[in-house]
Amino acid sequence: MTEQSYFDLHVHSTDASDDAGGTVEGYCKWVEARRKNGYHIDGFVLTEHRRYVDEVDYSALAAQYGVTILRGIEVETDVGHVLVYGVSAGFLERFDVGDVSLPYADVFRVAEETGGIAVGAHAGRPRIGLVEHVGERGVSLETVGIIEALNGGSSDYENGRSFDLAETHGLLTVGGSDAHFVSALGRCLTEFDARVNSSEDLVAALRSGAFRPIRVGEERDGAERRALPSAAHIPSTSGQGNLGGDMVEMDESAIGEEVYVGSLEVTLHSIGEYCEALDETNPLYTDVDWAERKGPYGGLVAPPGILNTARLQPGPDPQIRFGDQQFMAGSRLETFAPIRPADTIEAFTQVKEVYEKTGRSGRMVFIVRRTRYANQHGVDVAATEHSMVLRQVKALDG
Amino acid sequence: MSDPIEQRYFDDVELGDEFEEAQHPTAEHVRQFMGQSERGGRDRSGDQGSGRFTDTATARSQGLERPIVPGNMSLAMITRLVTDWMGPLGHIVEIDVSYRRPVLHGDRLRSVALVTDAETSPRVHLDLSLENERGERPLQGTAVVELPTRSSPSGPLRPHA
Numbered sequence: 001m002t003e004q005s006y007f008d009l010h011v012h013s014t015d016a017s018d019d020a021g022g023t024v025e026g027y028c029k030w031v032e033a034r035r036k037n038g039y040h041i042d043g044f045v046l047t048e049h050r051r052y053v054d055e056v057d058y059s060a061l062a063a064q065y066g067v068t069i070l071r072g073i074e075v076e077t078d079v080g081h082v083l084v085y086g087v088s089a090g091f092l093e094r095f096d097v098g099d100v101s102l103p104y105a106d107v108f109r110v111a112e113e114t115g116g117i118a119v120g121a122h123a124g125r126p127r128i129g130l131v132e133h134v135g136e137r138g139v140s141l142e143t144v145g146i147i148e149a150l151n152g153g154s155s156d157y158e159n160g161r162s163f164d165l166a167e168t169h170g171l172l173t174v175g176g177s178d179a180h181f182v183s184a185l186g187r188c189l190t191e192f193d194a195r196v197n198s199s200e201d202l203v204a205a206l207r208s209g210a211f212r213p214i215r216v217g218e219e220r221d222g223a224e225r226r227a228l229p230s231a232a233h234i235p236s237t238s239g240q241g242n243l244g245g246d247m248v249e250m251d252e253s254a255i256g257e258e259v260y261v262g263s264l265e266v267t268l269h270s271i272g273e274y275c276e277a278l279d280e281t282n283p284l285y286t287d288v289d290w291a292e293r294k295g296p297y298g299g300l301v302a303p304p305g306i307l308n309t310a311r312l313q314p315g316p317d318p319q320i321r322f323g324d325q326q327f328m329a330g331s332r333l334e335t336f337a338p339i340r341p342a343d344t345i346e347a348f349t350q351v352k353e354v355y356e357k358t359g360r361s362g363r364m365v366f367i368v369r370r371t372r373y374a375n376q377h378g379v380d381v382a383a384t385e386h387s388m389v390l391r392q393v394k395a396l397d398g
Numbered sequence: 399m400s401d402p403i404e405q406r407y408f409d410d411v412e413l414g415d416e417f418e419e420a421q422h423p424t425a426e427h428v429r430q431f432m433g434q435s436e437r438g439g440r441d442r443s444g445d446q447g448s449g450r451f452t453d454t455a456t457a458r459s460q461g462l463e464r465p466i467v468p469g470n471m472s473l474a475m476i477t478r479l480v481t482d483w484m485g486p487l488g489h490i491v492e493i494d495v496s497y498r499r500p501v502l503h504g505d506r507l508r509s510v511a512l513v514t515d516a517e518t519s520p521r522v523h524l525d526l527s528l529e530n531e532r533g534e535r536p537l538q539g540t541a542v543v544e545l546p547t548r549s550s551p552s553g554p555l556r557p558h559a
Contacts, residue, residue, distance in 0.1 A: 331493075
């Protein structure tokens with residue numbers, strides 16, 4: 001009987017992916033917990049965005065949790081994202097992996113030539129998957145042998161498009177969770193008809209063709225396997241605007257400088273109105289008597305989210321000349337001390353970083369601003385980081 | 399006076415525990431929230447005016463199917479899930495989310511949180527997501543909270559300012 005192994009081929013971690021919230025140890029703990037519930041997963045591959053990080057040694061974690069931890073990379077090309085396994089020094093010498101528009105045919109070819117192998121990531125996603133580029137631009141699949149058709153972060157429709165492409169063009173398919181958070185790991189897997197203990201084993205297994213994508217739970221003994229989707233039977237998902245791309249210019253001197261941007265007066269009344277708008281019922285925020293008698297702070301406090309109601313100046317502006325629309329892309333809140341009625345909270349903002357990436361809606365530029373909040377006693381009560389994404393969009397009507 | 403909200407204790411939490419709430423943000427909810435946010439002009443979040451949150455024509459001119467829920471409000475909804483679960487003696491240390499897709503007015507959402515680490519008292523790590531009726535996850539993120547233990551039921555102490 002052939003020995004099989006089960007790997008999640010597409011995982012991002014806080015070690016190197018800007019949009020990940022899962023730590024490598026967190027993923028290991030998750031695997032351990034899933035195994036206790038009868039799920040079978042042998043390991044995962046860290047495929048960080050546009051970075052190949054080999055300084056961190058995961059061997060201790062791997063040994064502690066009995067999980068095989070391998071490294072790959074997710075690069076961005078002119079036909080979308082591509083996963084590369086068996087990344088060698090030779091491959092890294094040939095490409096600036098931070099570039100968001102590498103020539104795809106070269107990526108696939110050079111990966112093969114330098115002892116690795118490349119896979120088209122989330123092939124059915126708009127803009128950053130192969131399907132659209134084949135369909136709209138007629139790009140050649142000559143150098144492409146494998147695509148990721150079962151991606152845990154893609155919709156059923158997007159995965160269906162991937163499988164349709166694979167069937168039409170005779171491509172092999174793999175599965176991966178595209179996990180950015182711990183609980184997503186293993187959502188989709190690849191089943192190999194071989195033991196995989198190293199990157200060399202993984203490349204050999206992928207080159208053999210003896211593998212298939214599966215969904216979480218289907219690797220369990222006796223589990224039923226659902227038919228793989230075709231987009232013909234699945235309604236499409238909500239769309240986003242179309243994207244163009246301009247050269248990105250900016251004033252880099254604005255990055256890093258912290259400036260005062262305003263203040264927020266916190267009152268019992270404002271706390272009450274905020275809670276009413278959100279149907280908040282936690283007595284720590286709504287019941288003065290309870291908060292005084294039983295709360296940990298000796299009195300009523302404000303929900304930390306009240307800081308988001310502050311009317312502040314925008315702060316330093318890197319003058320980025322790209323796109324025509326801004327949307328909120330991410331928020332992070334850290335709390336240090338309670339916010340009380342009668343507090344005056346002052347805010348200080350800096351542009352922390354500016355970076356570029358591609359996504360479903362095409363090319364994007366992200367601005368990350370960090371704001372520090374301090375009360376009238378000079379005590380930092382919280383800090384927020386807000387990430388705004390700049391895009392070019394097309395109107396839906398006219 | 400009985401406690402109106404259940405208190406969660408670290409001792410009772412296990413990796414893999416999952417909890418959720420249904421959310422249904424309407425245009426009226428958004429208007430109420432925005433009234434609280436004193437939004438106008440180029441506000442702190444960088445959003446260029448409130449039109450995309452309230453007006454269909456403006457939203458569609460920006461490539462959106464219909465008006466959307468402000469990111470801060472989506473964050474507030476998922477934060478409430480966490481505070482409801484942990485109880486008044488718990489404490490949010492940090493919460494970190496990504497907005498992957500717009501949340502549209504009228505979307506029927508599941509706010510979902512899942513315990514991913516509960517080894518080191520009193521801290522619990524959570525994965526967070528908002529999921530719409532199309533199976534998409536417009537918001538994903540993580541939170542770290544501190545919970546009281548049954549041996550220390552008054553809860554984790556925070557600095558008093």
